[in-house]
Every structure is written in structure tokens, then in C-alpha cells.
Amino acid sequence: MDNSMFLGIDLGTSAVKVLLIDDDEQVRAEASCPVAEGVLEPPHSEQQPAQWIRSIETALDEIAATRPGAFGAVQAIGLSGHMHGAVLVDKQGEVLRPCIMWDDGRSVAQCKTLTRKADFTGIGGNLVMAGFTAPKLLWVAENEPEIFGKIHKVLLPKDYVRYWLTGEYWAEMSDASGTLWLDVAARRWSERLLGACGLTTDHMARLVEGTEATGTLLPHLANRWGFPKTTIVAGGAGDNAASACGMGVVADGASISLGTSGVVFAPTKTFAPQTGQAVHAFCHAAPGTWHQMGVILSAASCLEWLADLFGHSVADLLSALPHTVTRPATVQFQPHLTGVRTPYNNPLATASFLFLNSDTTKSDLVQATLEGVAFALRDCTAALASAGTRIETAYTVGGGARSEAWLQIISNVTGIELALPENSHNGAAIGAARLAMAAAHGGDISYITRKVKTLRSVAPEAGMHAAYEDAYHSYRAQYKGQTEIATPS
Incomplete structure (x- = not known):
């Protein structure tokens, strides 16, 4: 053995x-x-x-x-x-x-x-x-x-x-x-x-x-x-349940995934649906376990899309950001390149940049893109809160988690402390391997409940969290306004 x-x-x-x-x-x-x-x-x-x-x-x-x-x-x-x-x-x-x-x-x-x-x-x-x-x-x-x-x-x-x-x-x-x-x-x-x-x-x-x-x-x-x-x-x-197993998020805890899509994931002690805000309520990977998810269809893919438009790499785009983000961007981005699930369930929703003017820079667009995804993730955390699941700390995984600037923005927007686990870019593969271990040992779930080691954490900055409040509520109002224009009664 x-x-x-x-x-x-x-x-x-x-x-x-x-x-x-x-x-x-x-x-x-x-x-x-x-x-x-x-x-x-x-x-x-x-x-x-x-x-x-x-x-x-x-x-x-x-x-x-x-x-x-x-x-x-x-x-x-x-x-x-x-x-x-x-x-x-x-x-x-x-x-x-x-x-x-x-x-x-x-x-x-x-x-x-x-x-x-x-x-x-x-x-x-x-x-x-x-x-x-x-x-x-x-x-x-x-x-x-x-x-x-x-x-x-x-x-x-x-x-x-x-x-x-x-x-x-x-x-x-x-x-x-x-x-x-x-x-x-x-x-x-x-x-x-x-x-x-x-x-x-x-x-x-x-x-x-x-x-x-x-x-x-x-x-x-x-x-x-x-x-x-x-x-x-x-x-x-x-994939999301596997990533959770890779971090030990089975009986408790939470995670935020920044892959092609974005996911806020939290186990629940029972089956706990909340369809009013398009929360996903699924079985977890172990017997007698369930979880909730808030899902956005475009996360890291938004940054890849913007990089393609500029003809740059994602790394080049991120280098255009200031070393430290000290205020919300003057531009806003609705990140719904392929529609939206939580909280609106609108597959026909579209993406848009708002408040552009002649002074807008590439750096503004990059920051707005990162913030738009962060606002959408906050929509998810709010939807889960309405279903009885409040999140204060969460592991973060996926390709987008490699950007320190993005993690800080998400933490500031959501008010959640983010922990970067070991092998964060291989979360689902690690979870799949852990599930293999469990199956090889007669279904022993202890192999998927062990918490993973944390490399570092990113905590919300009090001043920036407050500064993002107005920007977030503006983001929500702009989504509703755009939808009303797109689908007149």
C-alpha cells in the first residue's frame, strides 16, 4: 500500500x-x-x-x-x-x-x-x-x-x-x-x-x-x-463538486472558482433549494451530502475575450493594471458574454461596457472586467445568503486565481476572505484523484473531507469594501436597465 x-x-x-x-x-x-x-x-x-x-x-x-x-x-x-x-x-x-x-x-x-x-x-x-x-x-x-x-x-x-x-x-x-x-x-x-x-x-x-x-x-x-x-x-x-472534494469542502466550508465560468460553492447539511434567485441545489459527491451553487457563465473567459480583442495575452492585460487598485473603475462591465444564471436565469443576457468616454484607457477596461466578474460573484453570494448560506471565508481555485489583483478585487467586492490552496489550478483533478482513493478504500469519505493546505490568504480591505458598495448597486441597476431596454413590454 x-x-x-x-x-x-x-x-x-x-x-x-x-x-x-x-x-x-x-x-x-x-x-x-x-x-x-x-x-x-x-x-x-x-x-x-x-x-x-x-x-x-x-x-x-x-x-x-x-x-x-x-x-x-x-x-x-x-x-x-x-x-x-x-x-x-x-x-x-x-x-x-x-x-x-x-x-x-x-x-x-x-x-x-x-x-x-x-x-x-x-x-x-x-x-x-x-x-x-x-x-x-x-x-x-x-x-x-x-x-x-x-x-x-x-x-x-x-x-x-x-x-x-x-x-x-x-x-x-x-x-x-x-x-x-x-x-x-x-x-x-x-x-x-x-x-x-x-x-x-x-x-x-x-x-x-x-x-x-x-x-x-x-x-x-x-x-x-x-x-x-x-x-x-x-x-x-x-467539476465543481470534484474541486470541493480536492479542498475538503464536503461537510463545511466554501469555495469560489474562477475558471471559464465562475462558481460560488457551499455544502449544505440537507437538500436546500432556493429557485427564486436561481441558486443550484445539487447532491454532493459523498453519500448523504448536498451543496448549493451560485453560477455565472463567464468568468476568466471574460479576460480571455478582452485579451483577444486587444491582441494581447492575459498576462499583458493584467500588467496594464496599477500595482494597487485604490478606487473602483470609472467604467463598468456587465460580464454576461454567454447569458447569466444566478440570480436572473437569463440565457439571452448580453455583455456591455458602460460609462466609456474619450479618457477611457486599456487599464480602465481591464479593471472594469475584473470588477464586473467580482460583482457577478457577489450576486451569487447574496443569492446563497437568501437561501440561508452565509460565507465569510472561501478557498479560491481556477486559472483566474493566479491573479493577486483579481483576488483582492473579489475580496473587496464580496467582503469574503479568500484562501489560495495548494494546487489551486488542479483542484478538480486533485478531487477526482481523492475520490479514486475513497473508492479504493471501500468508499471511505475521509479521503475527501481532509482540508487542503493554504498557501496564502487575501482579506477584504475595509476602505475598499465600502468604496465598492455604490459601484455594486450601480452595476445591479445597470443590468436591470439594459434588460428593460432589450426586452420592452
């Missing part, structure tokens, strides 16, 4: 990360590979599942080449992945069409239909949103009936990876919660909610907890990379 290894595979929107850790959670090898993103115009967003597999293969090949024999002591593999995607396979396990992704907004009309047809908020515990899986399937039924008629299984993205690894169909609770077909309180598929989309439980993978084993690695894959034939694959978790 002293030489046991555990592998975490995190399927991200833009890249796959593979992480190998030992019993002491020391990283022994890691690799990443980009994922080719779709080229469809918004609100459509799709990716080819075959590309995910190629990226995982490339990452595994890289570790095998640089660390020969590295996989020989792997006991278990854990999975993490972006949520809500719809991978449709036929009876032969062949993919019927590209995966409709989490940030796809084409199913607005279907959301209205499903809201009328069944009690999704009462059973599923969440509003019917275009990003979730259920309305995507109704869209397929209405617009691609031939494909719909061939569906054997509907799989979530990481569960398609599981099928490739094991040849078996399994789904775990945290990810399944984001389909809108799960009875979240009872932790089982709802025939009634599936029926509203023309589906049955036969179309779904078997459910399992994230800390449990779901199958064994297929022999040809074990032989290719030198895994033991007994290597198991754990249930795993959706």
Missing part, C-alpha cells in the same frame, strides 16, 4: 488534465492537453466527444513517455468533468451527434415548455435553465427526431469518458443533479421528469455515489499504458 497511486482525470471545457498522486497526495506526474472547441455561433455550443478521448490519450501518453512505469501501481482512477452536457449514444455505444455543451443556450423555448409540463423545481430542486441537460433533449426531440429515436443512453461528459474506460454506463449523484431529471432529495432518477422529455430510466446510466467503484479499466487500455488489470474507476464528480 505504501506505493499505491491514484489517477485523477479532469475533463475541462478547454483542456483535459491528468494528475497522478500517491498515498500522501504528493503529485507524482501530471499532464494536460487542449480540447478543440466548437466553432458554432452563440447560443449554440458543441464539442466532439472523440476529441475528449484523443486529448486524454495524449495526456496519458505524455506521462507514460516521461515517467515509464508510472501507472503500474495505480489502484483507482477518478473522474471529473464539465456538467450538463448531452452525449447521446446508440445501442452500439456510438455517439449520435456532437455533445451539446453546458453553455449552450438554444433551448429557451423548451425551458418554458418543461416548466409547464412537470414540477422540476419541486422534484429537481432547480429552475429549468437552458444550460441544463433536460431542455437540450427536448430540443433534440423537436428538431432532430431521427437522432432522438436512436438514443440508447444519455450520458454526461465525464460518464462518456467512463464508458470509454470501462465499457459500462454509470452516473454519479453530483453530476446527475445537473440534468434536471434527478429527484435530488431522494438521490434517484425521476420517471416523471424524464417522461416530460420523452425519456425513461432505461435511457439513463445506473446511479452511484462518487466515492464508490463503477467498474474496472478495460484490458486493452490497461495493457496500452501499463495499468494493473485490477484498476477500478470511481464514480467521481461534476
Whole structure:
């Protein structure tokens, strides 16, 4: 057991990360590979599942080449992945069409239909949103009936990876919660909610907890990379729940993620829905645990978008900021490049810069972008507070967490002290590996409840927190004003 290894595979929107850790959670090898993103115009967003597999293969090949024999002591593999995607396979396990992704907004009309047809908020515990899986399937039924008629299984993205690894169909609770077909309180598929989309439980993978084993690695894959034939694959978790497991945020605590999207995440002792402000209430990755999330669809992606406009790197943009931000920007940014979930549930919301004039500089636009995302995260913390979850401290993870300036702005805007954990950029992969450890030890949840070490903390500055109050309320007023102009009565 002293030489046991555990592998975490995190399927991200833009890249796959593979992480190998030992019993002491020391990283022994890691690799990443980009994922080719779709080229469809918004609100459509799709990716080819075959590309995910190629990226995982490339990452595994890289570790095998640089660390020969590295996989020989792997006991278990854990999975993490972006949520809500719809991978449709036929009876032969062949993919019927590209995966409709989490940030796809084409199913607005279907959301209205499903809201009328069944009690999704009462059973599923969440509003019917275009990003979730259920309305995507109704869209397929209405617009691609031939494909719909061939569906054997509907799989979530990481569960398609599981099928490739094991040849078996399994789904775990945290990810399944984001389909809108799960009875979240009872932790089982709802025939009634599936029926509203023309589906049955036969179309779904078997459910399992994230800390449990779901199958064994297929022999040809074990032989290719030198895994033991007994290597198991754990249930795993959706990306945000996996990141939480990587930090020990399971029974308590909180986290703020600054990835492509932005997420405020907090465990709850019971299933605690709050649909009035589009709070997500899902199962967590361990038995008998749940969590709440506030979600914004564009976070670090806003900065990447701005960098592309200027033809610079993100690092170059951030260098345009003053060394210390001493006041809110005179410009404001609404960060809704792909719509908004919490608190407005508006997939058609758009982004905008406000209060531009001839004196506006690149530095102003960069600061406004960082502040706009921070204001949106404060919307999320306020929504969670309305659901009974108040956050004073939180871990922060994701690529955006590498910017000290951004962390300080978020802390000042939200009033939350932010802690930067070890391996913050690998949070979901670490969580997936921890879930693999739990599954290898009979589902022992102690492997995912251990708090991670903190490298440093960023506390709110009293003067700046007060200074951002007016700016935040102006931001909220401007969103409502823009919406009223865009959708006249």
C-alpha cells in the first residue's frame, strides 16, 4: 500500500488534465492537453466527444513517455468533468451527434415548455435553465427526431469518458443533479421528469455515489499504458463538486472558482433549494451530502475575450493594471458574454461596457472586467445568503486565481476572505484523484473531507469594501436597465 497511486482525470471545457498522486497526495506526474472547441455561433455550443478521448490519450501518453512505469501501481482512477452536457449514444455505444455543451443556450423555448409540463423545481430542486441537460433533449426531440429515436443512453461528459474506460454506463449523484431529471432529495432518477422529455430510466446510466467503484479499466487500455488489470474507476464528480472534494469542502466550508465560468460553492447539511434567485441545489459527491451553487457563465473567459480583442495575452492585460487598485473603475462591465444564471436565469443576457468616454484607457477596461466578474460573484453570494448560506471565508481555485489583483478585487467586492490552496489550478483533478482513493478504500469519505493546505490568504480591505458598495448597486441597476431596454413590454 505504501506505493499505491491514484489517477485523477479532469475533463475541462478547454483542456483535459491528468494528475497522478500517491498515498500522501504528493503529485507524482501530471499532464494536460487542449480540447478543440466548437466553432458554432452563440447560443449554440458543441464539442466532439472523440476529441475528449484523443486529448486524454495524449495526456496519458505524455506521462507514460516521461515517467515509464508510472501507472503500474495505480489502484483507482477518478473522474471529473464539465456538467450538463448531452452525449447521446446508440445501442452500439456510438455517439449520435456532437455533445451539446453546458453553455449552450438554444433551448429557451423548451425551458418554458418543461416548466409547464412537470414540477422540476419541486422534484429537481432547480429552475429549468437552458444550460441544463433536460431542455437540450427536448430540443433534440423537436428538431432532430431521427437522432432522438436512436438514443440508447444519455450520458454526461465525464460518464462518456467512463464508458470509454470501462465499457459500462454509470452516473454519479453530483453530476446527475445537473440534468434536471434527478429527484435530488431522494438521490434517484425521476420517471416523471424524464417522461416530460420523452425519456425513461432505461435511457439513463445506473446511479452511484462518487466515492464508490463503477467498474474496472478495460484490458486493452490497461495493457496500452501499463495499468494493473485490477484498476477500478470511481464514480467521481461534476467539476465543481470534484474541486470541493480536492479542498475538503464536503461537510463545511466554501469555495469560489474562477475558471471559464465562475462558481460560488457551499455544502449544505440537507437538500436546500432556493429557485427564486436561481441558486443550484445539487447532491454532493459523498453519500448523504448536498451543496448549493451560485453560477455565472463567464468568468476568466471574460479576460480571455478582452485579451483577444486587444491582441494581447492575459498576462499583458493584467500588467496594464496599477500595482494597487485604490478606487473602483470609472467604467463598468456587465460580464454576461454567454447569458447569466444566478440570480436572473437569463440565457439571452448580453455583455456591455458602460460609462466609456474619450479618457477611457486599456487599464480602465481591464479593471472594469475584473470588477464586473467580482460583482457577478457577489450576486451569487447574496443569492446563497437568501437561501440561508452565509460565507465569510472561501478557498479560491481556477486559472483566474493566479491573479493577486483579481483576488483582492473579489475580496473587496464580496467582503469574503479568500484562501489560495495548494494546487489551486488542479483542484478538480486533485478531487477526482481523492475520490479514486475513497473508492479504493471501500468508499471511505475521509479521503475527501481532509482540508487542503493554504498557501496564502487575501482579506477584504475595509476602505475598499465600502468604496465598492455604490459601484455594486450601480452595476445591479445597470443590468436591470439594459434588460428593460432589450426586452420592452
